[in-house]
Amino acid sequence: MASLDSLIEQAAALENRPVVAVASAADSHVLGAVKMALERKLAAFRLFGEAKEIRTLLASVDSHLLDHPSIEIVDATDQRQAAQLAVQTVSSGEADVLMKGNLPTATILKEVLNRDYGLRKETILSHVAAFEVPGYEPLLFVTDAAMNIAPDLMEKAQIVRNAVQAAHACGIEKPIVAPLAAVETVNPAMQPTLDAAALVAMNHRGQISGCFIDGPLALDNAVSQEAAEHKGIAGETAGKADILIVPTIEAGNILYKSLMYFAKAKVGAVIQGAKAPVVLTSRSDHMESKLYSLALAILVSKN
Amino acid sequence: MASLDSLIEQAAALENRPVVAVASAADSHVLGAVKMALERKLAAFRLFGEAKEIRTLLASVDSHLLDHPSIEIVDATDQRQAAQLAVQTVSSGEADVLMKGNLPTATILKEVLNRDYGLRKETILSHVAAFEVPGYEPLLFVTDAAMNIAPDLMEKAQIVRNAVQAAHACGIEKPIVAPLAAVETVNPAMQPTLDAAALVAMNHRGQISGCFIDGPLALDNAVSQEAAEHKGIAGETAGKADILIVPTIEAGNILYKSLMYFAKAKVGAVIQGAKAPVVLTSRSDHMESKLYSLALAILVSKN
Numbered sequence: 014m015a016s017l018d019s020l021i022e023q024a025a026a027l028e029n030r031p032v033v034a035v036a037s038a039a040d041s042h043v044l045g046a047v048k049m050a051l052e053r054k055l056a057a058f059r060l061f062g063e064a065k066e067i068r069t070l071l072a073s074v075d076s077h078l079l080d081h082p083s084i085e086i087v088d089a090t091d092q093r094q095a096a097q098l099a100v101q102t103v104s105s106g107e108a109d110v111l112m113k114g115n116l117p118t119a120t121i122l123k124e125v126l127n128r129d130y131g132l133r134k135e136t137i138l139s140h141v142a143a144f145e146v147p148g149y150e151p152l153l154f155v156t157d158a159a160m161n162i163a164p165d166l167m168e169k170a171q172i173v174r175n176a177v178q179a180a181h182a183c184g185i186e187k188p189i190v191a192p193l194a195a196v197e198t199v200n201p202a203m204q205p206t207l208d209a210a211a212l213v214a215m216n217h218r219g220q221i222s223g224c225f226i227d228g229p230l231a232l233d234n235a236v237s238q239e240a241a242e243h244k245g246i247a248g249e250t251a252g253k254a255d256i257l258i259v260p261t262i263e264a265g266n267i268l269y270k271s272l273m274y275f276a277k278a279k280v281g282a283v284i285q286g287a288k289a290p291v292v293l294t295s296r297s298d299h300m301e302s303k304l305y306s307l308a309l310a311i312l313v314s315k316n
Numbered sequence: 317m318a319s320l321d322s323l324i325e326q327a328a329a330l331e332n333r334p335v336v337a338v339a340s341a342a343d344s345h346v347l348g349a350v351k352m353a354l355e356r357k358l359a360a361f362r363l364f365g366e367a368k369e370i371r372t373l374l375a376s377v378d379s380h381l382l383d384h385p386s387i388e389i390v391d392a393t394d395q396r397q398a399a400q401l402a403v404q405t406v407s408s409g410e411a412d413v414l415m416k417g418n419l420p421t422a423t424i425l426k427e428v429l430n431r432d433y434g435l436r437k438e439t440i441l442s443h444v445a446a447f448e449v450p451g452y453e454p455l456l457f458v459t460d461a462a463m464n465i466a467p468d469l470m471e472k473a474q475i476v477r478n479a480v481q482a483a484h485a486c487g488i489e490k491p492i493v494a495p496l497a498a499v500e501t502v503n504p505a506m507q508p509t510l511d512a513a514a515l516v517a518m519n520h521r522g523q524i525s526g527c528f529i530d531g532p533l534a535l536d537n538a539v540s541q542e543a544a545e546h547k548g549i550a551g552e553t554a555g556k557a558d559i560l561i562v563p564t565i566e567a568g569n570i571l572y573k574s575l576m577y578f579a580k581a582k583v584g585a586v587i588q589g590a591k592a593p594v595v596l597t598s599r600s601d602h603m604e605s606k607l608y609s610l611a612l613a614i615l616v617s618k619n
Contacts, residue, residue: 193566194566196569231569263564264566265498267571275450
């Protein structure tokens, strides 16, 4: 079975050690994740925030970190400046990954999207989660469960492209993409079925490449060959989805939480669509999950 | 842990044996379910359809069924007539539960909704699924994952009432209802959060009674006390939902399939909102699931 631990191994095996810029790093949870990432030799870290506070917290996490050769501390007066400096470091190419520390998501995203010095590209930002689900063979990417509320077709196309890039970075050459709906047939009363059909056509016409899109599919047809066959959905890709495209943030969030709480899945996640990957872990995330997110972001940054 | 098997026991323990009217019963899967229900002494059956074909199939399932005292066969020339006669039998009070046999869902629902002899009430029909989820203590009702595509507030209120009736029938005196969203705060850009807040107010004002509604909630806050506490959501009901109200059919269908395929849950389901409960199992459902659905419908019919 594909595992998230293998992403950590892949990231640790990269030739050039990447640099992660942490915006507002004065937080024991964040610094705990930094410590674990350093132990796994995943990256070097540039920590932005109140230098004195960061040093105090580093000492309390592990005093050896204070003079760790892969840690650099850059003083910033407040959260906003920390975010701005961290983003600019990534913009300039001195760092490869942006990581959120102890500040509101909105504050860091505002700097990411800044038109002068930010990381904005032509595409939208989207959240890509990679799950290791007990009993399911491939890594299962779910998008977008956290950023885009009710994406329209062209936004969904970008969401697919962002996720496909992440899958490629994890070594999945031609991911199988399933735009989910409540049914597997096109029904004009259900917009997700129309969007799914359009995404398939965009794939056929080369508007979305590097993947194989089949939809609309209900979740069972997307992840169970038996269920797909039962519905008469044939082909080598049926029931073997790598990437699930959810129609709304609610459907995605419910799937995400169901996988975590009921299916005992593990997860790592990254924000795609900026010039560099962004890691937005929160305090409530497991330490393991923060590491998986970092590994995923590092692989994406090097792809 | 609450179990679906206990619903079968409760249904089998009822004093007056209920009658189930099966529309278009000439199907070996349906008759297999009838056989199992008879073995559990759940109900008596009135089978509508081509009598000769039903007898042939009954004999192939189990020849003892041909003269079983709790089976009555009523001849019908086609699916539509079978549906019509079965619905009328329930309408007249001679049967307590309507069960779909070998015919399209649309055909039987058309008869259910017939204004002259159907089972229509003032409320909408909605699908209520009862899950037994490994690791989760209560039975978990999910609605509406199958019938209403994108219900508005007043439809959601009816969907809640329909599910609360089902929970009461299963012995849950005051079910905890969680209207799900992607977040647990009210956000005008996310309609499900506004509808959730309105459902809570309707509960406070007595417009929806017999339950305790708390929302908006993300799924984790609804089913995990730890997650709820982490978000500062206090109270005796936090993290202990009995009934999950999903915002759209897609969110519901994805949750339903995720529970089945990834969390290895068991399920029974019933259509609520008509004058009698309707069982719409399909060929792909496990036999066990058909029995759970029948037990649930029988309990609802006697409540």
